[in-house]
Amino acid sequence: xxxxDGRRRVTVEERPGDLFSEAARMRADALAHGVNCAGAMGRGxxxxxxxxxxGMYEEYRARCRAGRLAPGGVFPWRAPDGPLIYNLGxxxxxxxxxxLPDVRAAFAAMVAHADAHAVRRVALPRVAAGLGGLPWxxxxxxxxxxxxxxxxxxxxxxxxxxPPAPAAAP
Numbered sequence: 001x002x003x004x005d006g007r008r009r010v011t012v013e014e015r016p017g018d019l020f021s022e023a024a025r026m027r028a029d030a031l032a033h034g035v036n037c038a039g040a041m042g043r044g045x046x047x048x049x050x051x052x053x054x055g056m057y058e059e060y061r062a063r064c065r066a067g068r069l070a071p072g073g074v075f076p077w078r079a080p081d082g083p084l085i086y087n088l089g090x091x092x093x094x095x096x097x098x099x100l101p102d103v104r105a106a107f108a109a110m111v112a113h114a115d116a117h118a119v120r121r122v123a124l125p126r127v128a129a130g131l132g133g134l135p136w137x138x139x140x141x142x143x144x145x146x147x148x149x150x151x152x153x154x155x156x157x158x159x160x161x162x163p164p165a166p167a168a169a170p
Contacts, residue, residue, distance in 0.1 A: 011153045012144050016160040019045065020052075023083065023123035026155060030076075032086035032110055032124035034103070034132055036094040037071055039064035043094070044131045049087075053079055060087055072105030076113055084119060086110045090128045098132030103139060107146040114152040123155045 015022065023031050033045055039061040041050040050057040056077045063069045075087040088106035090098040107127075114122060127143075129136040140156070147154055 012140070012147060012156065013154075014140075014156045014158055016158050018160075019123060019125050019157040020048070022155065022157045026121060026123065028083060028121045028123040028155070029119045030084035030086055030114065030122045032088055032122055032127065034090035034098065034106070034127040035060065035069075035075075035087045036091040036096075037064055037069050037073075037089050038093045040094045045125050049085065053077070053082075053085060055080070056085055056087070071099065071102035072109070074106055074109040074113060076110075084117075086113070086122065086124075088127060090132050094131075098128035098134050100128075100134060100138060100142060103128045103132075103134065104142045104146055107143050111147045111150045111152060115150050119152055121153050121155070123157055125157060 019031065033049055035041065035046060041047060041057055041060070056079070059077060060069070060075060063075055069075050069087070069089050071089045071092050073089040075089070077085045077087065079085060088103070088110060090103050090106055110122070113119070126136050127139060128134045129139050143154065
């Protein structure tokens with residue numbers, strides 16, 4: 001969809017599934033996830049990022065210790081044989097909740113980087129709405145607002161619905 005100035009309007013879609021499987025299936029150029037700026041990836045989907053890309057984790061920790069990743073910032077990291085990873089600074093510390101202005105700024109930084117580096121497809125979870133504690137509808141509105149007009153498609157991969165509970169025996 002074209003805007004009046006000729007730029008493509010961003011698409012933001014949600015789909016259920018496993019983030020890493022969906023990213024591979026859709027041939028995402030990048031993955032993104034929210035991080036704290038204290039250097040800890042000990043809970044949530046960050047653990048999976050840490051375990052899959054230990055080099056990224058070490059550089060992330062070093063940046064946090066040096067004060068080079070702040071809330072609202074982004075740390076892009078290219079896997080040696082894989083995708084670009086956007087570490088979005090959404091929280092100062094893992095003990096503190098995410099703040100919507102920081103989330104918006106991190107989204108804006110990611111989208112600007114994606115535009116500058118021809119990144120066309122990014123897969124991400126519901127950033128800042130799990131451990132970050134923000135209402136997903138507010139985060140999604142911020143994501144759409146910050147990405148409007150960019151030439152990148154964003155796919156938010158949500159956990160699949162759990163299977164229904166077995167029926168109780170009569």
